[in-house]
Amino acid sequence: MNHLDELEAEAIYIMREVAAQCEKPVMLYSIGKDSSVMLHLALKAFYPEKPPFPFLHVNTTWKFQEMISFRDKVSEKYGIEMLEYINKEGLAQGINPFDHGSAYTDIMKTQALKQALNQYGFTAAFGGGRRDEEKSRAKERIFSFRNFEQAWDPKNQRPEMWKLFNTEIYKGESIRVFPISNWTEKDIWQYIKRENIEIVPLYFAAPRPVVEREGNLIMVDDDRMRLKEGEEPVIKKVRFRTLGCYPLSGGVESEADTLDGIIRETLSAVSSERTSRVIDKDGGAASMEKRKREGYF
Amino acid sequence: MDALLKFITCGSVDDGKSTLIGHILYDAKLLFTDQEQALVLDSKVGSRGGALDYSLLLDGLMAEREQGITIDVAYRYFTTENRSFIAADTPGHEEYTRNMAVGASFADLAVILVDASQGVLTQTRRHTRICSLMGIRHFVFAVNKMDLVNYREDIFKKIQRDIKVLLAEFNYKSAVLIPVSATEGDNITRKSLRMPWYHGPQLLSYLEQIDVSEDPSDAGFTMPVQRVCRPDLTFRGFQGQIESGEAAVGDEITVLPSREKALVADIYEGDRRVERSTAGHAVTICLDSEVDVSRGCILTKNSGAVVNSIFNADLLWMDDIKLVAGKNYILKLGTQSVPATVMNIKYKIDVNTGKEVYADMIYKNEIALCEIVTGSRLVFDTFDNNNALGSLILIDRITHATSACGVIRESVSRGTDLTWHTMDITKQFRERQMGQKARTIWFTGLSGAGKSTIANELEKRLTANGRHTMLLDGDNIRLGLNKNLGFKEADRIENIRRIAEVAKLMNDAGLIVLTSFISPFVRDRRQAREIIGGDFIEVYVSTPLEDCERRDPKGLYAAARRGELAHFTGISSPYEKPENPEITVDTSKNSMEECVDIILKKLESLAEERKN
Numbered sequence: 001m002n003h004l005d006e007l008e009a010e011a012i013y014i015m016r017e018v019a020a021q022c023e024k025p026v027m028l029y030s031i032g033k034d035s036s037v038m039l040h041l042a043l044k045a046f047y048p049e050k051p052p053f054p055f056l057h058v059n060t061t062w063k064f065q066e067m068i069s070f071r072d073k074v075s076e077k078y079g080i081e082m083l084e085y086i087n088k089e090g091l092a093q094g095i096n097p098f099d100h101g102s103a104y105t106d107i108m109k110t111q112a113l114k115q116a117l118n119q120y121g122f123t124a125a126f127g128g129g130r131r132d133e134e135k136s137r138a139k140e141r142i143f144s145f146r147n148f149e150q151a152w153d154p155k156n157q158r159p160e161m162w163k164l165f166n167t168e169i170y171k172g173e174s175i176r177v178f179p180i181s182n183w184t185e186k187d188i189w190q191y192i193k194r195e196n197i198e199i200v201p202l203y204f205a206a207p208r209p210v211v212e213r214e215g216n217l218i219m220v221d222d223d224r225m226r227l228k229e230g231e232e233p234v235i236k237k238v239r240f241r242t243l244g245c246y247p248l249s250g251g252v253e254s255e256a257d258t259l260d261g262i263i264r265e266t267l268s269a270v271s272s273e274r275t276s277r278v279i280d281k282d283g284g285a286a287s288m289e290k291r292k293r294e295g296y297f
Numbered sequence: 298m299d300a301l302l303k304f305i306t307c308g309s310v311d312d313g314k315s316t317l318i319g320h321i322l323y324d325a326k327l328l329f330t331d332q333e334q335a336l337v338l339d340s341k342v343g344s345r346g347g348a349l350d351y352s353l354l355l356d357g358l359m360a361e362r363e364q365g366i367t368i369d370v371a372y373r374y375f376t377t378e379n380r381s382f383i384a385a386d387t388p389g390h391e392e393y394t395r396n397m398a399v400g401a402s403f404a405d406l407a408v409i410l411v412d413a414s415q416g417v418l419t420q421t422r423r424h425t426r427i428c429s430l431m432g433i434r435h436f437v438f439a440v441n442k443m444d445l446v447n448y449r450e451d452i453f454k455k456i457q458r459d460i461k462v463l464l465a466e467f468n469y470k471s472a473v474l475i476p477v478s479a480t481e482g483d484n485i486t487r488k489s490l491r492m493p494w495y496h497g498p499q500l501l502s503y504l505e506q507i508d509v510s511e512d513p514s515d516a517g518f519t520m521p522v523q524r525v526c527r528p529d530l531t532f533r534g535f536q537g538q539i540e541s542g543e544a545a546v547g548d549e550i551t552v553l554p555s556r557e558k559a560l561v562a563d564i565y566e567g568d569r570r571v572e573r574s575t576a577g578h579a580v581t582i583c584l585d586s587e588v589d590v591s592r593g594c595i596l597t598k599n600s601g602a603v604v605n606s607i608f609n610a611d612l613l614w615m616d617d618i619k620l621v622a623g624k625n626y627i628l629k630l631g632t633q634s635v636p637a638t639v640m641n642i643k644y645k646i647d648v649n650t651g652k653e654v655y656a657d658m659i660y661k662n663e664i665a666l667c668e669i670v671t672g673s674r675l676v677f678d679t680f681d682n683n684n685a686l687g688s689l690i691l692i693d694r695i696t697h698a699t700s701a702c703g704v705i706r707e708s709v710s711r712g713t714d715l716t717w718h719t720m721d722i723t724k725q726f727r728e729r730q731m732g733q734k735a736r737t738i739w740f741t742g743l744s745g746a747g748k749s750t751i752a753n754e755l756e757k758r759l760t761a762n763g764r765h766t767m768l769l770d771g772d773n774i775r776l777g778l779n780k781n782l783g784f785k786e787a788d789r790i791e792n793i794r795r796i797a798e799v800a801k802l803m804n805d806a807g808l809i810v811l812t813s814f815i816s817p818f819v820r821d822r823r824q825a826r827e828i829i830g831g832d833f834i835e836v837y838v839s840t841p842l843e844d845c846e847r848r849d850p851k852g853l854y855a856a857a858r859r860g861e862l863a864h865f866t867g868i869s870s871p872y873e874k875p876e877n878p879e880i881t882v883d884t885s886k887n888s889m890e891e892c893v894d895i896i897l898k899k900l901e902s903l904a905e906e907r908k909n
Contacts, residue, residue: 132373161402164702
């Protein structure tokens, strides 16, 4: 077995453990490349059965249009149950990424996720988080427990020995499960190539209308994009290393329009992938840990 | 070398583990520039006065940055031209031993740091012991801070001798010593010019080439079943990961614990049909006949796995709540989950010296050899033969904490190990003969609540109705069967266990058993319920404390109030009320006759319910 085989077998083992032991699991689906890999693994893990749980997309309403059409195409193709959750209250209040900064992320992502998990009563939620993404994630267990307020307590994590996962919880508590904890960005790309997994075309370089903001190239995906004075969208050949809300996702100039091209660029990359995600920078180095304590995935 | 190398770094608090890994990443140009910038920025406010502090790369949690120590395992991923690595950086402090064990359970190799200026310390021994316990068989001792001892060969040689002595105790496959300086970078990725006397490998190049793959396993084929895949009536497959050996279409396999046999009809690796599959793969296996298989069963071929319910295991205790013999837990092994009792603490192993020490309690971070008895048959092997079928965790039933992890040393043969003799005269036969359904009616409540009086009256009424009964109370049990037990916690638990086992035997004889003990703790009553099973009926005599104390038939409350009786339930020791007793009666509200009527009526309706 090579190291991708080992990582694949580990992820499948974890998914099957959850399906066999947790009362009401769900798989978070963010439409990104990690979600595409997670979906692919779930289809393999339970084959010939369909994954025995639904998928949940928390929609902030500010996703790239191409992401939403990709989501709908994929759920149709594989016949999986795709739930969409939007924080209606936040939407009604007009919460948006331009005026509300980190409050936007809290209300439309963190709060929306909590509301969705409570509404459906999910006891375990799969996420595509990887330990190589960010320092506080590097210390999180594969099975990560949330109290009744969905908060994470990093000082009180259950010891995780061998492959023996303790999934006992009380009513109201829940588990976040990260089957691809041990994958790196490079593993993800190599696996996508090996398994021929479909991903959103935004990952490939193409001419797109962008403006430059604080060193990030932001794509003008629809007419809700607010241009600052003097900003004029220009067409550049860009691709995205991570996908989220288009006003918060920085693209990089690139010629990589094939998987091989992306893998080559990733191998020689000079910055880690989260730098192109604008939200991480609010609040300094420890911002992700703070958000996780508050219930962010 | 295509396979991953998973390794752990350990050492005591200031040995420089995080610095070592940080330096490998930095030297091998494995850092992204933004991380490098953050490192320079952080170092300015950090501890090394402006010089790069490589450990800041790894100590991610806010609490750790504040305290300057690593409290939890951090995983780092890096790939050189020759190999992919996962490094688990673990806390060195004794208080966080369990977190170190988490890292060790995941790794194939341990890099143990030894401070050259201090030599082999107690912690070096402890870490080596825990790594070995968790199954690590490959060791690298990085003798760090050589810069602080002027790169002297004699100091390195002395440490080399001490390590050799230390290793003699353990079972290992490879071990090397490398003199390094993590802050200065000597022998980390490049050969140090300051130690010309050293001719061995550098740390990174050693890690790149070491082969940690297991010998082709003699353990035979084993696959614990995780779940049954049944999308429709035409397909039934058993999903799990092959833990040892291999299976091919056409092989005859045995299902444990039932020992039924069947042939392998199909094997899938993920969604791909294959002819054979080997250890490590996640598979779905279909069999040629309708054998009874569910989660927790093990598919085997020529394996050493046994079916038994008693074994000895080394436990690493990880819970703040101490271990006392007799306590009952949920035991998880492979995909099996069963109730289990730690029957007997044989001895504690001093983690520093390896000496066996007598102990009747085990505290957090201690290791002990214990005898464990499971509530139902368990399929297992020794840890040395089969890691997956020889490793376990114990889960606290109330807090749900992972209280311990352990490795099985040996199966224990004892009376109960023998297959139950099939008796021609069954319990059902005896029940029919006596014209009754066997029951254990378990009275619980404060001293003076009226348990014994009611039990006594109930027994008379049952006997008058032609029932066959037996009353167990403090007098006939404490003075005989349990006269060797005192009042400390372990004895209290054992007392209840024996009563429950005796009640169960009498139920098997067809009798209706009445027990009258205060039995104040939820945990103990739950264990009794588990031992006795479906025949168990809990009667809570809920007479309030004031009434019991006012009655005080034996003058015990008065004595307890005077401080003459320690651990007296209700006064100096708690009474935990039953959450869902089958029956509740209160002698301060009803007369004794009424209480007995209530119980008899409830027994009838319960009998109806349980029939349906």
